Amino acid sequence: xxxxxxxxxxxxxxxxxxxxxxxxxxxxxxxxxxxxxxxxxxxxxxxxxxxxxxxxxxxxxxxxxxxxxxxxxxxxxxxxxxxxxxxxxxxxxxxxxxxxxxxxxxxxxxxxxx
Amino acid sequence: xxxxxxxxxxxxxxxxxxxxxxxxxxxxxxxxxxxxxxxxxxxxxxxxxxxxxxxxxxxxxxxxxxxxxxxxxxxxxxxxxxxxxxxxxxxxxxxxxxxxxxxxxxxxxxxxxxxxxxxxxxxxxxxxxxxxxxxxxxxxx
Numbered sequence: 512x513x514x515x516x517x518x519x520x521x522x523x524x525x526x527x528x529x530x531x532x533x534x535x536x537x538x539x540x541x542x543x544x545x546x547x548x549x550x551x552x553x554x555x556x557x558x559x560x561x562x563x564x565x566x567x568x569x570x571x572x573x574x575x576x577x578x579x580x581x582x583x584x585x586x587x588x589x590x591x592x593x594x595x596x597x598x599x600x601x602x603x604x605x606x607x608x609x610x611x612x613x614x615x616x617x618x619x620x621x622x623x624x625x
Numbered sequence: 626x627x628x629x630x631x632x633x634x635x636x637x638x639x640x641x642x643x644x645x646x647x648x649x650x651x652x653x654x655x656x657x658x659x660x661x662x663x664x665x666x667x668x669x670x671x672x673x674x675x676x677x678x679x680x681x682x683x684x685x686x687x688x689x690x691x692x693x694x695x696x697x698x699x700x701x702x703x704x705x706x707x708x709x710x711x712x713x714x715x716x717x718x719x720x721x722x723x724x725x726x727x728x729x730x731x732x733x734x735x736x737x738x739x740x741x742x743x744x745x746x747x748x749x750x751x752x753x754x755x756x757x758x759x760x761x762x763x764x765x766x
Contacts, residue, residue, distance in 0.1 A: 546736035550743070562731045569645070569647065
């Protein structure tokens with residue numbers, strides 16, 4: 512499912528100025544332990560987390576993560592957004608919790624038959 | 626392996642979490658450029674990221690050296706730090722000596738060394754308590 516459709520449907524706010532139309536998403540991963548994400552997140556996933564420090568970008572790069580969703584209304588600093596933009600990584604924020612965000616994303620992807 | 630064999634070399638500063646993890650990005654670009662398949666690159670990056678973060682979390686400072694020999698990628702990380710008193714214990718999933726502050730950032734889950742072992746073909750740890758640790762990981766294409 513295209514990322515722009517997902518983001519629109521789930522009302523996520525895009526923080527990085529990058530084009531979403533070419534990004535296809537099959538699955539997601541929720542986690543705040545970086546080693547767990549490194550070990551278990553599928554490449555190409557959407558990653559839902561409440562970590563907002565710059566190191567999440569290294570994890571995203573290592574795992575070819577397509578987009579990061581910061582749950583619980585978390586807003587990162589400008590430096591993170593700037594670096595993510597340079598690397599073409601979509602970063603969103605949502606007021607909803609990681610639990611609700613994961614549930615809604617799961618339901619949406621399921622409905623789409625992914 | 627000699628110092629001059631390093632294709633890419635990175636200095637790592639202990640405690641500097643926010644400015645670390647960049648070596649993975651540079652190594653990723655390098656391996657992508659020379660046409661290495663993505664699943665292989667990911668293995669190298671996961672292990673490298675963990676190795677770098679171990680230095681940041683536990684040591685004073687260190688260096689990370691990236692080498693390619695024949696069909697093998699070698700990552701060597703050397704640090705000046707406390708060393709590992711019990712390597713077998715450190716290899717156990719869930720065991721960590723990281724501080725609370727480090728854990729709050731999502732590190733110190735006790736998965737670093739297991740992740741390094743799982744993603745490399747060979748993992749060698751030379752460590753001396755009070756002096757430092759050397760980690761050598763090999764990935765065969």
